[in-house]
Amino acid sequence: MAKFAEADFYYGAVLSKLIHEKICPVLIDGNRDRQVYEFATNDGDFRLFVKYRSTPNSTQKDGYNSWTFTFSPNDLKELKQS
Numbered sequence: 001m002a003k004f005a006e007a008d009f010y011y012g013a014v015l016s017k018l019i020h021e022k023i024c025p026v027l028i029d030g031n032r033d034r035q036v037y038e039f040a041t042n043d044g045d046f047r048l049f050v051k052y053r054s055t056p057n058s059t060q061k062d063g064y065n066s067w068t069f070t071f072s073p074n075d076l077k078e079l080k081q082s
Contacts, residue, residue, distance in 0.1 A: 010052035011035050034075070049079065
């Protein structure tokens with residue numbers, strides 16, 4: 001059996017919350033950098049891009065660590081198409 005990667009725990013937390021809310025996502029794309037899920041609600045169909053960060057960015061200002069995420073040009077193109 002393969003070992004769990006650190007990312008699996010972060011993605012699992014998102015899945016747990018969605019399923020707890022009775023939303024059943026479908027994984028349509030996934031790699032170690034992101035997971036993309038589609039799901040349907042009474043308000044319409046949605047696509048959810050999930051990324052994780054286990055450490056803050058290396059920049060720190062006024063005692064605050066940044067936890068920002070970057071989207072690749074391909075990620076942005078996909079987001080605009082969905």
